Amino acid sequence: MRLTILGGGGFRVPLVYGALLSDRAEGRVTHVTLHDLDPARLAAIARVLTDQAARARAEGVPDAPPAPEVTVTTDLDEALRGADFVFSAIRVGGLAGRAADERVALDEGVLGQETVGAGGIAYGLRTVPVAVDIARRVARLAPDAWVINFTNPAGLVTEAMSRHLGSRVIGICDSPVGLARRVARTLGVADPAAARADYVGLNHLGWLRGLYVDDHDVLPELFADTDRLASFEEGRLFGTDWLRSLGSVPNEYLHYYYFNREAVTAYRQAKQTRGAFLRDQQARFYDELAPGHGPAAREVREGAAWDAWDRTRAEREATYMAENREAAGAGERTADDLESGGYEYVALALMRAIARDERTTLILNVRNSGVLSILDEAAVVEVPCVVDATGARPVAVSQLTGHEAGLVTAVKAVERCVLAAGESGSAQEAVKAFALHPLVDSVQVARRLLEGYRGAHPGLGYLRKD
Numbered sequence: 001m002r003l004t005i006l007g008g009g010g011f012r013v014p015l016v017y018g019a020l021l022s023d024r025a026e027g028r029v030t031h032v033t034l035h036d037l038d039p040a041r042l043a044a045i046a047r048v049l050t051d052q053a054a055r056a057r058a059e060g061v062p063d064a065p066p067a068p069e070v071t072v073t074t075d076l077d078e079a080l081r082g083a084d085f086v087f088s089a090i091r092v093g094g095l096a097g098r099a100a101d102e103r104v105a106l107d108e109g110v111l112g113q114e115t116v117g118a119g120g121i122a123y124g125l126r127t128v129p130v131a132v133d134i135a136r137r138v139a140r141l142a143p144d145a146w147v148i149n150f151t152n153p154a155g156l157v158t159e160a161m162s163r164h165l166g167s168r169v170i171g172i173c174d175s176p177v178g179l180a181r182r183v184a185r186t187l188g189v190a191d192p193a194a195a196r197a198d199y200v201g202l203n204h205l206g207w208l209r210g211l212y213v214d215d216h217d218v219l220p221e222l223f224a225d226t227d228r229l230a231s232f233e234e235g236r237l238f239g240t241d242w243l244r245s246l247g248s249v250p251n252e253y254l255h256y257y258y259f260n261r262e263a264v265t266a267y268r269q270a271k272q273t274r275g276a277f278l279r280d281q282q283a284r285f286y287d288e289l290a291p292g293h294g295p296a297a298r299e300v301r302e303g304a305a306w307d308a309w310d311r312t313r314a315e316r317e318a319t320y321m322a323e324n325r326e327a328a329g330a331g332e333r334t335a336d337d338l339e340s341g342g343y344e345y346v347a348l349a350l351m352r353a354i355a356r357d358e359r360t361t362l363i364l365n366v367r368n369s370g371v372l373s374i375l376d377e378a379a380v381v382e383v384p385c386v387v388d389a390t391g392a393r394p395v396a397v398s399q400l401t402g403h404e405a406g407l408v409t410a411v412k413a414v415e416r417c418v419l420a421a422g423e424s425g426s427a428q429e430a431v432k433a434f435a436l437h438p439l440v441d442s443v444q445v446a447r448r449l450l451e452g453y454r455g456a457h458p459g460l461g462y463l464r465k466d
Helices: 013-021 039-059 076-080 094-107 117-141 154-168 175-186 219-223 233-238 240-246 252-258 260-269 274-289 294-298 304-318 322-328 343-356 402-424 427-436 443-456 458-462
Strands: 002-006 031-035 069-073 085-088 146-149 169-171 196-202 205-213 360-367 380-388 391-394
Touching (some): 002 076, 013 031, 013 039, 013 343, 031 039, 039 274, 039 304, 085 117, 085 343, 094 117, 117 146, 117 154, 117 427, 117 458, 146 154, 146 343, 154 169, 154 360, 154 380, 154 391, 175 196, 175 205, 175 360, 196 360, 196 402, 205 219, 205 252, 205 402, 233 240, 233 252, 252 260, 274 304, 343 360, 343 380, 360 391, 402 427, 427 443, 443 458
Parallel strands (some): 002 085, 031 069, 146 169
Antiparallel strands (some): 169 360, 196 205, 360 380, 380 391
């Protein structure tokens, strides 16, 4: 089986490759093609994967199958031909673009996070046209391939691609999986993976409304125990009183909505934004692995690339949502919160289910298909799905009401404006996207945001004056 990774020079690619190395069953991925526009990034990640495969051989079981072969290319059409699965993890504009998204928004006093609020809209506006081009190429060059989308904003980009690929594009995210796992562990569930999550919403805008063990909802037990409720990441982030008021456990990204003023203040007071931190951190990583530069030029030893990557990853994970935790007084991340087991394993489980017809249930971003009554059938939602050789089908979930339904419909309306702007090039639709978002409080601010982003990103020049 052949897997193509778009954004193959990206920092998180070794997580996916590590999951593939753990798969020794028949029908596993035997060839990985990395595609990226930057040859130097591709070369650096290829070195990390070589070290990673060597470590797996040294630590693995006897007679284990060989690691998947890795090839690299900067030619997109070449990368897509012959692929069984296409994993899309592109970042249009790079981390410099993310840093600019954050700064333009914060200068206007609104949130600039990469998937939420003004920053998410800006990221979507420059990503949607590229994602649509990829979807059209997949339909032409690899019509039988399945696309697994991790490109942010994941729900929005998945919906853009679904207009050309239908159900053959599926969006993934590790946030709902991590949330359900943390709650299950907090409640002492023997096998957290076997618990059934009633999770409903959009990507980075969802709520855990039930957790079922042997058809019994154990979530009320969490709300009844203050010590347990305060002991895990979301309890510390949102506070026990607020979680009890909601009667559900929100995705961590809802902190930007429920505590928006505190989050914006913390981000404005921070030494640098998250995007700027990652931009500088990863620049150091790629520089370290570049030929003729850094320690790698002085000493090329086996495992050096992997060590550099793993050290950088640990720092990245430890500082995740640091500003939000500081604003909430949540303290440092615990060992459980830092533990891996995220989107790469969701991706592997998804590929196994489709390629081998191994029926499983995963929380995914797929077309609504009537599951949520407040949205139309084509709207991409994030809900539990049954997955087998025919693809992913959403299962029945509890319906959203009240403020949850209001937030979801409002943000979906914003996403539709972004899609309309991406398809038509309409600046008016782009302004509407900013102005209608719950975290942007003024049409005039929306207009200034668009002008600020057009100045920061030449790629937004396609948005014409109406």
